[in-house]
Amino acid sequence: MTDAAPSAQSAAKRIAQLRSELDEHNYRYHVLDEPSIPDAEYDRLYHELKALEAEHPELITPDSPTQRVGSLALSAFGEVRHEVPMLSLGNAFEEGDLLDFDRRVREGLDLPAGDHSGDLFAEGVDVEYSCEPKLDGLAVSLLYERGQLVRGATRGDGSTGEDISANVRTIRNIPLRLHGSGWPEVLEVRGEVFMSKAGFEALNARQAESGGKTFANPRNAAAGSLRQLDPKITASRPLELCAYGIGRVEGELPQTHIGILQALKGWGLPISRELKLAKGAQQCLDYYRAIGERRETLPYEIDGVVFKVNSLASQRELGFRAREPRWAIAHKFPAMEELTELLAVEFQVGRTGAVTPVARLQPVKVAGVTVSNATLHNMDEVARLGLMVGDTVIIRRAGDVIPQVVQVVRERRPADARAVQVPEQCPVCGSRVERTQLVKRSKGRETLSEGAVYRCVGRLACAAQLKQAIIHFVSRRAMDIEGLGEKSVEQLVDEGLVRSPADLYSLTFEQIVGLEGFAELSSNNLLAAIADSRTPSLARFIYALGIPDVGEETAKLLARALGSLARIQRALPEVLTYLPDVGLEVAHEIRNFFADGHNQQVIRDLLARGIALQEEGELGAEFAACATLEGLLDKLNIAGIAATGARKLAEKGGSLDGVIALSQDWLELSVMKGLNEKAKQALREHFAVPANVERARTIEAQLREFGMHWQSERKAVEGLPLAGQTWVLTGSLEVMSRDVAKDKLESLGAKVAGSVSAKTTCVVAGPGAGSKLAKAQELGLRVLDEAEFLAELSRLG
Template sequence: MTQAQDAAERIAALRSEIDAHNYRYYVLDEPSVPDAEYDRLFRELKALEAEHPELITPDSPTQRVSGSALAAFGTIRHEVPMLSLGNAFEEQDLLDFDRRVRDGLADELGGAGHDLFGDAVSIEYTCEPKLDGLAVSLLYEHGVLVRGATRGDGTTGEDISANVRTIRNVPLKLHGAGWPEVLEVRGEVFMSKAGFEALNARAMEVGGKTFANPRNAAAGSLRQLDSKITASRPLEFCAYGYGRVEGGSLPGTQYEILQALRVWGIPISRELKLAASVQDCRSYYQDIGARRDALAYEIDGVVFKVNRIDWQRELGFRAREPRWAIAHKFPAREELTELVNVEFQVGRTGAITPVARLKPVQVGGVTVTNATLHNMDEVARLGLMIGDTVVIRRAGDVIPQVMQVVPERRPGDAQPVRVPEHCPVCGSEVERTQLIKRGKGRESVSAGAVYRCVGRLVCQAQLKQSIIHFASRRAMEIDGLGDKIVEQLVDRGLVKSPADLYALTYDQVVQLEGFAEVSTNNLLNAIAASRAPTLARFIFALGIPDVGEETAKLLARTLGSLERVQRALPEVLTYLPDIGHEVAYEIHNFFEEEHNQDVIAQLLGNGVQIQEDGGLHPEFAAYATFPDFIDKLSIPYVAATGAKNLATHFKTVEALISADWLDLSAMKGLNERAKKAVRDYFSDTLHAERARAIEAQLREFGMHWESEKQQVEGLPLAGQTWVLTGTLEAMSRDVAKGKLEFLGAKVAGSVSAKTSCVVAGPGAGSKLAKASELGVAVLDEQAFLEQLAGYGISL
């Protein structure tokens, strides 16, 4: 046997032995050798690999730290979104969660979730502590760690692969056998209390910066561009679930899956337990709450999950959280401190928000110096004065808030809190908003809780916040346009509206502080790359009050074009799911405002090309009904049943508007007071013309009850499941997904035997291989574009 062969065998034996020791130490908590012996084995392995560098492999224990510091993190798109959990703060919240689970599983439980004697059928739950750390995803392919990512916004995270490799209890290669070919493990990276104290002690010795709490220390350590710094920090990982699974399967329960991960070398919580009922969950919560301060790490609650995976799938998700899991938070921790001052900040919409400046105090391991006061109504409710002693509450990552005043400690020189008459940023007048409530034919106006600077984009605070929002990741996604750069652009007068971003020149940008040729070109290229947003991103980027990301997606998906969204009457908007009167009027008023129209025109004139479907979504064709139309007019004394009877009797809008006393007296199902209200309502010319305008727009949009009905199931791709993989060059994957959904297809994140077709762009990897293995049809981008064109869908 040659020397090289001897070395290879010894290296393999050392790696195996060191991996076994790591497993016993980090996962089983049963170290079998002293630290000195472990160190001796590690040194021997390093020496052998130094002599034979050709034998070094990525999964070697010595390769946890390697390479130079990164310039920036890349982004990772989670094919299975990393969702957040709903919260329970009171015991009743947990009981309500259990009831909802049982109701959702009524069919599986053989009834309405109750037995013949009226007692609730028990559901088995897993119980584990909710670690106060940072959620991450670890991707293993063929048992080898290939990628690590932060949760980010749940859809897109940061590539922290180099850093997670430095975490000692993260296996670079899975143990044993039986794991799927592709396995995504999800868990929490955290820092123990002892590790946190030691880290801060070392920092103080050298005059460095200390961290406020273990969570901040863990997050800051994990996001170091230099992985050598991360390696020096006492980080740990604890798995709580999984994401992608391909080329294999996992057990059928949450508990068994976690135990399988443990066998494969992945650490899980030592406090993991099974609860046979919600009563057992309550007992677990109380027990671990009593032991909370004695644990080696910080926790802020307990997570309960339905144990059976098939029941998890049956329960599904709502919004951005699963219906089968909940985080039962511990009571917030409170402290007393002094209110030193109240300052006023100006937000993106001009809202003047009071912020409490506090005498520094430790609350739940965090030094708190500021707290939210929400608005002046809250200040009045609290009876707050500057100089007061106040109770501060902090719950997890929630912004600290002032809970109450301790009046007996109020000093004699306490000062009242007054709203400034002029904006603290631009000097414009500050006015109190009006709250308009609409109902059954009338509007009531009252004073709102918000004070607002009337300076709009003249106010640099509003302008800066508007542009920061416009450029953010979920909006136009202008990479690299951070807060500090926006401040410079606004302060120098280079940007006076979001549209000005697309008119910036090289000579203007290169003069900014911290910019040179490369950074200037990078920013200009990022701005150019954002010129073709989806309609949903564009709507969200505009910053319409009360219109978040999901509402923007809804408007884009249903109405299909910016032109239709801009012109939609508020009454028409209320036909869309989850859009009430107040939001509908906010949307309509935003697009009615001349300034906003000018900004949108400038954006389009500066080369922004919105990717939109153009047509009304088939689901909403002929969506409106005549009774709904009447009901939405909010005629006094006419409820849903009366609206239905009016529609049946009069048949058309024009007949209803022109109805006289004789016509109304002849109809049944409406009392005399309601009949008088109908006549009075349409006697007002403005009401009659408004009703005609609403009907005309419903007809124009194709939503009118007489419009042609389109069956969603009759769409070309109805019932099909498509998968997008690789990089598409003609359009983003979000745009491609929207076009497929418009044609009736469901777009999934993974390939299975039920997949109808895979669209594979450059860089396609495991999904393409899986499609080939299963014989699933595959289209390249050109073929995909041709198929879209065949359905009349263009770029």
């Protein structure tokens, strides 16, 4: 237990850091087309986060990069809502990863094991997979109605993309009208827009000759070319499309993935010339190795191979996990490595004050791209590598972007190599830099340890933190102040016009119009956007404050359950943990944020300058009804007393005062059944400390004040109609997507599970339902077809 405690706490801190880094890299890669790390490094961070969340599922939040795809669309283009989300793929890096994927597919389809053991008499059935290279470009959606191209869009965040219709029309291998006949009435084609190696070299030669900007790699060139506001520029660039799938369809299509791609080819849409069918994992691995050997001779850049279950019926049965399909995987090629010298380590400051080391490298060309820097994440990573300035290091890259430092070549260390030192003062504002302390809270004790992150204590007095805080505050999902991009925010901070989010609401026309990029119209537009943001919902406002570990979904949860800013500000950590998916560590982050005097002043200033919160109201009905005496006793973290012991104590004591009195009545406690001697002693010792008694009574007093106490008068308000129920979706749905169906069920309080068990309340079975339907029937569970499901949703409002 002693060894595990720091590990779990370190995981929580590492998860928070990884999410912050991945969100920033997602924004730069998907929105700005200015990637700051290599795909190999992003993949490492992503899979480290995924592995940590798998080990600690209680720390998963809806706003985690693993639950979600990509980033937001730019406002310069119109928005397009994808009726069928454009999902990302899971990744395989080793042969074992692909074999595990094949095993999961086979288990999901209830297929017997294949003949991988050498048994000639095994009755395994190999799954058929489509195989094609993974192009490195920009994912797009092309909508055809009655054979006519009517819209083009980027993937964006997977749910909402950018309308680039005018630009995709300039790409020569995209048909403006489908060829032949027999295509569906509505057909959404999905593919990758890319630039060939030859086209990329020719473009860069023209750019250099004309004095224009050259591109780092074909992916950047393709993305930048496709997302030009002037379609004439796009038309001048050597872009190509390769179709790889479909989205929304109204009409008939073949029932295999390869069959669909062949149909698209017949209608004039380009598909991969390397498309192949493989039977079983071994043939997939053979294809992967063959393409890998020919990688350098291909006319375009690829970073792996995509394998998809060929049967559409099987795809529907397998369904999705989080934001990725269970029936497809991208098998990435090994990262490329080179040697170079570490010239220096500099430190950057982020929104939360984290002081992050950045490696400055002797420029070196890796797979055609010159790289000169890499993130080092934190000082624990520097220590793990044993890194010193002057060292020769191995850097690794994949995805044709920037490398990571993976190893020090110690035998080449020069005599004058210098240790990497964390600055004592912030490199931006000069404030003190402190190492974070990790607090592990477990039954009966708190354990302190040193964290991996160093922070500048300057907060909003630090220009770096202030800029990032303002950028987050004005972002679309926060206060949604259009016209305040990164450069504008930097100007406002650098000019001393904004020293706090509240200062945005004191800006004048005269102050703005003098800034670079602002004229009379844009200045008035910005002031109007700031004025329009004065009435945010409570949830948006909470999210905009940038509370550590509180993403958009947690902010919504806080607003819906607690109902007012005043309650959220005052809520004790133990009360906050009554919220689903809010653990004690996040609860302490929330409490510490609102207990901070500086943060309190910022909130007071915002409200004083006209922020009027909307959608404030009563405590959420279900939240109000969730507290019990046994729950409170469990949350006090008394050593040896878990849920069962807490229930026994609640029954015996009858009230908190009764339990406290019982803890000091050794004779009465000694004959009590349901608690062992160690737990009884821990109870006695806990309430023998006056501070613990006071803490328990303080929590109970807040439960009374909020109307959550078990003796409070319950309001006659029903909870969500499907609360406590577990539903399963299987097969295909025709009226709505399964993602939409899941959202509707969850909004009604149901949990949507991926497998059928005796605890399942109801199964919704569409066409193509397989083993899950069979199991539901075997267990005698309630089963609805789509029409009955829609009727049920209608009945529930």
